[in-house]
Amino acid sequence: AKLTPTGTSLSYATYLGGSALGQGAGIAVDAAGSAYLTGFTESTNFPTVQAVQPTFGGGSTDAFVTKIAPSLVFTVNSTDDAPDVAPGDGVCETVPGNGVCTLRAAIQEVNASPFGTQTITLPPGIYTLTIPGANEENAATGDLDILHDVIMNGSGAQQTFIVAGSGDRVFDMIEGTLTIRDVTIKGGFQEGSPDNGGALQIAVGAQVNLIDVVLTENTALNGGAIFNFGTVTLLRSTVHENTASNDGGGLYEAGSFTTTLTNSTVSNNHASAQGGGIANVFGLVQLVHTTIS
Secondary structure: OEEOOOOOOEEEOOOOOOOOOEEEEEEEEOOOOOEEEEEEEOOOOOOOOOOOOOOOOOOOOEEEEEEEOOOOEEEOOOOOOOOOOOOOOOOOOOOOOOOOOOHHHHHHHHHHOOOOOEEEEOOOEEEEEOOOOOOOOOOOOOOEEEOOOEEEEOOOOOOEEEEEOOOOOOEEEOOOEEEEEEEEEEOOEEOOOOOOOOOEEEOOOOEEEEEEEEEEOOEEOOOOOEEEOOEEEEEOOEEEOOEEOOOOOOEEEOOOOEEEEEOOEEEOOEEOOOOOOEEEOOOEEEEEOOEEO
């Protein structure tokens, strides 16, 4: 277990061991915050990730040295859309041993992690979501459900594209904090009631930070690009050419919540009813050096 610097709460806690006897002998922490544990185990199923010796070596016991990082970094290496083979094992791959890490698989690993904020790195490419199946809440089908704190770093909004191609929105922010940088999010489609937020739907209590992000060509009933029930901030971001069949072509602030745009642009969005750019229902929308057109 790791405590916060104040010692008043847990940063994370986990169990390390297999089904047989095991014992810790020492622990150390490096400058980056990674914990190193040593000890012995009699378990033939002691958990390993990319281990030098991945299986039990024989005899009565094996020694172990385990590193627990303060956060994991998953680097996506495939633009295919495929789920993770074993969410929660700390390895992003679609088939055991194949080393193929998709965006969907990385998010499933993040959602299942017992640790703190995780990071996903997206190289240049077009990441199209092709697995149909709306209203599933574990990112296995349809949109990408977020259930854990995560930072997602693209390679520039003109180089990294996340595209909905399965008749669903792109992101469903259910809980935690999601930070996205340097990405274009496009093509999300949520037309049937009460389906809102073509690019991004944010639940009560959740938070989203968009930095140098473009949201474009998304469609929904309300909130063509963003439907906010939580907290959302946009910095140096663009909401452009999104459509709502009801209210909030670009963004819909659902009431009693907070939306902040700084050095951003909301342009050429369309709504059939109110708020071609932004529709605000009793919420707080803060605009700082931001253009609405």
